[in-house]
Amino acid sequence: MVKIPWGWGMPELDKGANTAVGDGRITVELRCDGDPVDLSALLVAADGKVRSDDDLVFYNQPSAESGAVRHRAADDSGPERVEVDPAALPAEVDRVVLVGSCDPDDTTRTFRDVKDVVVQAVQEGAEPVVFRQPALTDGERAVLLTELYRRGPAWKIRAIGQGYADGLAGLATDFGIDVAEEEPQQPAVPEEPAAPPGVAVAPAPAPAPANLRKPPLGKVSLDKGGRVSMSLDKGDRELVVTATLEWDGGSEERRRQGADLDLYALFVPAAKALRGGPKAPGSVVGKRHTPKGEPLRPGGAAPESVPATAKQGRRADVVYYKVRGSLKKAPYIQLDGDARVPGSETLRIVRPDEQGYVLLCAYSAVSNGIGSFRSFGAKVVVSDGRGSTVTVPLFEDTSTRYWVAIALVDFTGGDGAEIRHVEAYSARMTERRPVLLADGTIRMNAGPIEFKRH
Numbered sequence: 001m002v003k004i005p006w007g008w009g010m011p012e013l014d015k016g017a018n019t020a021v022g023d024g025r026i027t028v029e030l031r032c033d034g035d036p037v038d039l040s041a042l043l044v045a046a047d048g049k050v051r052s053d054d055d056l057v058f059y060n061q062p063s064a065e066s067g068a069v070r071h072r073a074a075d076d077s078g079p080e081r082v083e084v085d086p087a088a089l090p091a092e093v094d095r096v097v098l099v100g101s102c103d104p105d106d107t108t109r110t111f112r113d114v115k116d117v118v119v120q121a122v123q124e125g126a127e128p129v130v131f132r133q134p135a136l137t138d139g140e141r142a143v144l145l146t147e148l149y150r151r152g153p154a155w156k157i158r159a160i161g162q163g164y165a166d167g168l169a170g171l172a173t174d175f176g177i178d179v180a181e182e183e184p185q186q187p188a189v190p191e192e193p194a195a196p197p198g199v200a201v202a203p204a205p206a207p208a209p210a211n212l213r214k215p216p217l218g219k220v221s222l223d224k225g226g227r228v229s230m231s232l233d234k235g236d237r238e239l240v241v242t243a244t245l246e247w248d249g250g251s252e253e254r255r256r257q258g259a260d261l262d263l264y265a266l267f268v269p270a271a272k273a274l275r276g277g278p279k280a281p282g283s284v285v286g287k288r289h290t291p292k293g294e295p296l297r298p299g300g301a302a303p304e305s306v307p308a309t310a311k312q313g314r315r316a317d318v319v320y321y322k323v324r325g326s327l328k329k330a331p332y333i334q335l336d337g338d339a340r341v342p343g344s345e346t347l348r349i350v351r352p353d354e355q356g357y358v359l360l361c362a363y364s365a366v367s368n369g370i371g372s373f374r375s376f377g378a379k380v381v382v383s384d385g386r387g388s389t390v391t392v393p394l395f396e397d398t399s400t401r402y403w404v405a406i407a408l409v410d411f412t413g414g415d416g417a418e419i420r421h422v423e424a425y426s427a428r429m430t431e432r433r434p435v436l437l438a439d440g441t442i443r444m445n446a447g448p449i450e451f452k453r454h
Helices: 167-174 252-257
Strands: 018-021 026-034 038-044 069-074 083-086 096-100 113-125 131-132 144-153 152-163 217-220 227-231 241-247 260-267 331-335 343-349 355-364 381-385 388-393 403-410 416-425
Touching: 026 096, 026 144, 038 069, 038 083, 038 167, 069 227, 096 113, 131 152, 144 167, 152 167, 167 331, 227 252, 227 388, 241 260, 241 355, 241 403, 260 331, 260 343, 343 355, 355 381, 381 403, 388 416
Parallel strands: 217 388
Antiparallel strands: 018 152, 026 083, 026 113, 038 096, 069 083, 096 144, 113 131, 144 152, 227 416, 241 343, 241 381, 260 355, 331 343, 355 403, 381 388, 403 416
């Protein structure tokens, strides 16, 4: 089957080109491949500046002008998008600029790692208009994508495609936004009584600068092949990331018989990890693949062939029911125990600065029979204990598969962890566990043989 690119067959704008649009509500949608990109909007006056910090519409401030411009996160109804109602905008708003930006919490991310950035403007009763952003390879971290602008009583849309190296913060500052260096910590101030007549009143404090730091994710469930970034303070020694394999057995009969699944964490520590290779972390690769990329740590050594995860016993870079790990020393990953009936097994991960990649896998004991992992109700739940919880479900029904690589937790970003849905299964009837390579790629059916009975 040939995959047709999103927006194919629709009118497309070249960089710098424009076309007329109506004054009805317009929805501008963003899609891309590779590293995730955030979509924002700036309400700009005729002087090229915003009127106030309220004119930045983004994930922390999702609405302006009573909903005339509104940010919508990606959900079941569509990708991340900004809705604009031109007719509801005041006359002093000359244009609405749409901005794409890399994660502001991770300064290592640039558009070099983003492919096929496409914005599509959709308006009821009109054919959608598409702009495909040309590749950005000079370290840009933000880009002016398109703008909706006034021309007399009418509105038009223009493709811009101008990159910014300083990210959303630098771009917003150029438009007049006061950006906070860090998340402001403002204690509650008790309300003061009204001043008596004739008494001077102190001026109101200046508004707090715009805070670009991403809020907690809340509860997120990944789609097939999906991924999401979780902001983490890598210097926080109190931080504990938990990864739980949950399963309910899937049926009353199975619950009576017992359904024994095991959680495995294959890991590459920061000292061995590579990033920026030709294959994206979480990709399943063949036996000829050699890990490539830059060492995550200066001077880090790249393994030449099969990494430590292929070793057996206590020499292996794996945590599971036989090797439960430690939180006080490397690998800073520990399993809480071995559940042999439907329920859960939980890993705790500390010292994110010492982590590179962690692959969360499940093993199904031979005594479970040939049922699929999905039929057992298996899923992985990752939480930072700070308001972000990511569920990674399974979507495929398989049989006679004893291994599934469910999710990759990628700690190689500067200020967070990216959680990727993988769902890769072993070959039929094989007991060989997966292998996690130094660049975060995965080789199935290549590790040591596991065999467990009740």
